[in-house]
Amino acid sequence: MSLSVLITVTHLLGVGHLARAAAIARALAAAGHDVTLVSGGMPAPLVRTGRLRFVQLPPVRSAGTAFSTLLDEDGRPASSALLAERRRELTAIFARMRPDVMVTELFPFGRRMLADEFMALLAAAEACRPRPVTLASVRDVLVAPAKPERIAEAHRRLFRHYDGVLVHGDPAILPLEASWPLDATLAPLLRYTGYVGEPAPEDDEPAGDGRDEIVVSGGGSAAALPLYRAAAEAARLVREKRWRLLLGAGVVQADFAAVAARATDNLVVERARPDFPLLVGRSAVSVSQAGYNTVVDLFGTGVKAVLVPFEEGNETEQRLRADRLASHGLVTVLPQGELTAGNLARAVRAALALPPPEATAIDCGGLATTVRLVEEFARRRGGLAAPALAANSAESAWRRLDDALATAVASGDTLAFWWRDDDATAPTPALDRLLTLARRHAAPVALAAIPAAATRALAERLADEPLASPLVHGLSHRNHAPADEKKAEFGAHRPTAALVADAERALATARERFGARLLPIFVPPWNRIAPALVAELPALGFCGLSTFRDRPATEAAPGLIQVNTHLDPVDWHGSRSLVAEDMLLDGLVRAIAARRRADDTLEPIGLLTHHLVHDEAIWSFCERLIERLCRHAGVRIHAAREVFAAPSAGSGVDGPA
Structure with missing residues (x-):
């Protein structure tokens, strides 16, 4: 291809x-x-x-x-x-x-x-x-x-x-x-x-430039001028080695000439060269800033290095990289704030006395x-995925999920999940399959039903499904956003009064349809909602709000608990089939790890499905995932009534009224 x-x-x-x-x-x-x-x-x-x-x-x-x-x-x-x-x-x-x-x-x-x-x-x-x-x-x-x-x-x-x-x-x-x-x-x-x-070039010049020298470089800009000036003076202090300064094209000729004027008999000052990797590989010590490409040139060469990370203008990138490499014993770091000729000379002498670094553990196969x-x-987007490659990648990801769940269970943690399915309107074979899956694993599912489209037959179908709880999914799932913006029914494209009126009507319609089974939790279509409406929802009778991605706080507004969803298996912007399994599962593993490291303020991990659009690939993934989660003793899929319970000092859980 x-x-x-x-x-x-x-x-x-x-x-x-x-x-x-x-x-x-x-x-x-x-x-x-x-x-x-x-x-x-x-x-x-x-x-x-x-x-x-x-x-x-x-x-x-x-x-x-x-x-x-x-x-x-x-x-x-x-x-x-x-x-x-x-x-x-x-x-x-x-x-x-x-x-x-x-x-x-x-x-x-x-x-x-x-x-x-x-x-x-x-x-x-x-x-x-x-x-x-x-x-x-x-x-x-x-x-x-x-x-x-x-x-x-x-x-x-x-x-x-x-x-x-x-x-x-x-x-x-x-x-x-x-x-x-x-x-x-x-x-x-x-x-x-x-x-x-890239692989280091073959070196067939035993006596070539850079051999057993102190090679000083600073990338292509003028930002390394303080390093060059300090190195020119440090060469006078470490005279037993030849020093070679390589000044990038960003150093103007006047500054180049000023540095060159400081040269002694053991110092060569020249412009940066295309054979820089060869010079570094031959050097006794490489002295440089800690830019990405310079550091990568050091990996795998076994060359001793002194890094003087660029830190002007509140830049933190190079210092962080240099400190991490130093913590692995790969480099010597001289902070820019401590850069003097004497300190640089001492750092070079210290590096010369060290054994060569072991950089083999670093992944340089980028x-x-x-x-x-x-x-x-590209294969996934075009439907051309190599079956063996895709299968191997997916199975490895399932094993990583199993390991993450087992580790959590062994640590005594309880992982909290919940399950939301959107766009319910009527009984369908797809809904039957969803509810059967929930019953098979005793996994509660919250059905975000569209009030204006929900039929009486849907309410009757759910009456015998104690694991299914209806939520309020907008009013009619109608897009009001301009053509050049993301779809939204309750976005900031209409007056707040109109949004409030529609939300109030949505709750009343849903209550009329589902009665006491309804949980007054608002699920805005396309997971988008105007902040002005959020503040009004508690006064309308809503106790919860659910969108997508990590919530910013436990309460979206006073008296309005927010619990979001985080894992959606549908490739909405591409094939509309299953997102690559390894991507989905690796995201889930990271979410599990984040919750094990954090305190109790992180919400349960939310699974989001859309039963009406599932193909066999999506159904297969969902069924395998629910089965995987439910067989672990340390995992619990909570009912929506539980995850939207108001925080209290007691241990009991009171769901939404």
Whole structure:
């Protein structure tokens, strides 16, 4: 299967983002795929593009770490005309390609100032039929915004537009949650690839440059100037070794000349070279910042390293990475705040005295794994999944779930689940199958019934099903959102008074239909609800609210308990059949782990089904999962009446009236 792949990346300071994206693009091309790499940062001649189709957008950059201000290539503020031209070129490339797979590097986790062009690209993808597989590509460490609403915005974009997130790191060394707040709903999107690095080139020059030297590097920007200056002076203190300083293209000629003027007879100052990996592999000690690509070049070489992580402008990425590697005994760290010539000389001498590091345990197979994952995502979207591969991956995931459940039981934990099924209106064979499954395993199920469409026959059918409890699923499941926005019946698209009137009518209609069996719990269609309506629900007679993904608090409003769902097996944006089992189950395993680590404020894990749209693949998954959960003594599927019980100091549970 040959795929058309579009990768877009914009590097603003160094060239690390572009270098990693280019390495991935080359690997995909080597696997036989047609790859276009679009770069929106400054030209970087040392980054190899090989036989790729490479497109350079009108470039932008930042002034140091001031990423909120974009500059053009001449250092002037980027104009709206320039940004509009970039958007036009990017969407035109997409229209010509109609790619099978689209990869956005860093966005939506970062590059917020370029969100307009990324969102234009995503809109083009959403309008394309078939829609391309859309993946985010991120390094091992992210910089989380200080404002929670920006994190929430990134998550919303992921859930709406993306099929997965390729995390180019090793979770055993540095899991993404060390730098970015993850929850049980985001975790299923993540796919760790291992670190993206290419094999070290063959070294056939025993006496080549770098041999037994102190090699000092700082990436492609000018951010490493303090390191270069300190190293030039440290070379005077450690004279028994030759020092070689490699200054990137981002260091202007005047600064290069000033550093070179400090050279002694044991110091070589030159521009960065394309054979940098060879020089590092030959060195006695590598001295560098802790950027992703530089660190990956160190892995597997057995080279002793001193890392001086870049920490200006509240940057935390490199320090976190450096400290994690140091904790594994792989590097020596000199914090930037302690950088002096004397301290650097001492750190180099200390590194020289250490044995070579053991980096073999680090997963550096990121290129091969990335290619495999891209191909797997494409197979699933196109219905071309290799049966043996898919089956093996799924069975491994079921084993991981069994292990997680067994571990919880062995620890004496009780895992709480609940089950919500949406869109009930009338008795159907699909409803019979759902209720039979519930009875077989004594698993309570909450049926979110649509009041305006619910028939009397549905109420009669549920009268003999004590495990089934009806909830209020909107009023008529009618979309009131504009055509260019996500569907919602109770979103903020209508006056609050109209929302309140419809919610009040929905409760009255449901009570008339289901009587005392009804639980006054509001389930907004498409799981979207205007905040203004939430505040009004208790006064209307509702005691609970249920949507999707982890709730922000136990009460959505005073007197209104919120308990959400978290696992939906339907691939709504793709095949509308079963989401890949390994993705679903790995997300469930992470949700279990999160609840074992947390206190009692986390809600029960909610299973969400839609019986009317299930095909055999979805039914089979649901039946296997319910059976798996119910056979574990430490797992309990609670009735909705229990999970929506008002918190109290006593041990009894009083359900909704």
